[in-house]
Amino acid sequence: MKRTIVLLLLFLLVFEWSAAQRDSVLVCDVKFKTLKYDNGHAGSGFLVKYHNKVFVCTAKHVLFFAKTDLMKTISLGDDLVSWSFVSKKNPNVKVSAGELINEDKTELLVMPPKGDWLVFATNAEIPRGIHLFDVRADTLEIGERLYFMGYPYGSKSPIKVEGRFQGYTQTGNLSLDVPTGTYGGCSGGPVFDQHGLLVGLVSMGYVDQETNAMVFEPASTDYFKSIVRM
Template sequence: MKRTIVLLLLFLLVFEWSAAQKDSVLVCDVKFKTPKFDNGHAGSGFLLKYKNQIYACTAKHVLFFAKTDAMKTISFGDDLESWSFVSKTDPEIRISAGKLINEDGTETLAMPPNGDWLVFGTHTEVPSGIHLFEIRTNVLKVGERLYFMGYPYGSNHPMKVEGSFKGYTETGNLSLDVPKGTYNGCSGGPVFDDQGQLVGLVSLGYIDQKTDTMVFEPASTEYFKKIIDNSSFRMDNP
């Protein structure tokens, strides 16, 4: 029993150390053909490996901060010049987003979004300094420790916040007990467990003025799996 506990502690220390050596969270640098709509920090994001393919992910509602006046749906039309996931520790590292997999010209850009994931394919080779998340398969337990990461606006350093799992919302989002705070800019960042396995994405978060409590409801990985498993997208597509 003691040996098991020691091994677990060593594993957690190794994960913490390795996560500290790599960029686990990136920022979204968005450029449009009309430069006045450009946004160098539209939100946070991360890379996810799923079924041997690499995806670049952020929150769908980040489109409210990275859009042209003409964009009314989950589609860029012909307006987008480039979407990059950029390391703030080494700005020369840029992962170019490819096809927007869950693009939908019939889905209105509105709050709350239908599954708050914006998922891109990417053909860019992943640099060694960038962390690749994988989705957790085990069921979450109430009270379990979870974490989220993101870059607040104006910060060159990511925040890592610890919370506990409270259960699921009626819409299927996670419900986390986290400290009160202002996490603007962290939308689209990863939510993960003690072992670094991804369980969700930073989505809804605000302070309830009536109860003076923090409401934090990340989008679960179920929507991501649904759109990928039901998608005809292939990495060799243009």
């Protein structure tokens, strides 16, 4: 038993060290033909490896901050010049988004979105120093410790916040007990377990005005897995 605990602690220390050395979370830098729509920090994002393919992901609702007036659906239209996922530690390190896997010109851009994932293919080699998440296969347990990462607006460094898994919402999102905070800009960041395995994506979070409690409901990986299997 003691040996198991020691090995787990060593694993966590190695993950913490490796995460500190690599970019586990990036920011969305979006450019359009019309410069007034450009946004150098539309949201956060990350890379995930699934079934031997690498995808780059952010939240679908990030489109509200990275769109032209003509964009009304889950489609980037003809005005987009580039969508890049950029390291804030080293802006020269970035991943250019490829095809939007879950583009749907019939799905209106509304809140809350259906399955709050925006999933892109990757067309080029991934730069060194960017972390690739693996998706967790096991079921989450109530009370389990989970974490999320993201870049708040104006921050030069990412935050890592710990919470406890409380169950699933009626819409299938995760429900996490996290400290009350201002997490604007973290949308699209990764949510992962103690072993660094991906379990969700930063989606909905707000302070309940009646209870003053933080409501934090990341999108689970279920929608992501259904999209990339198509």
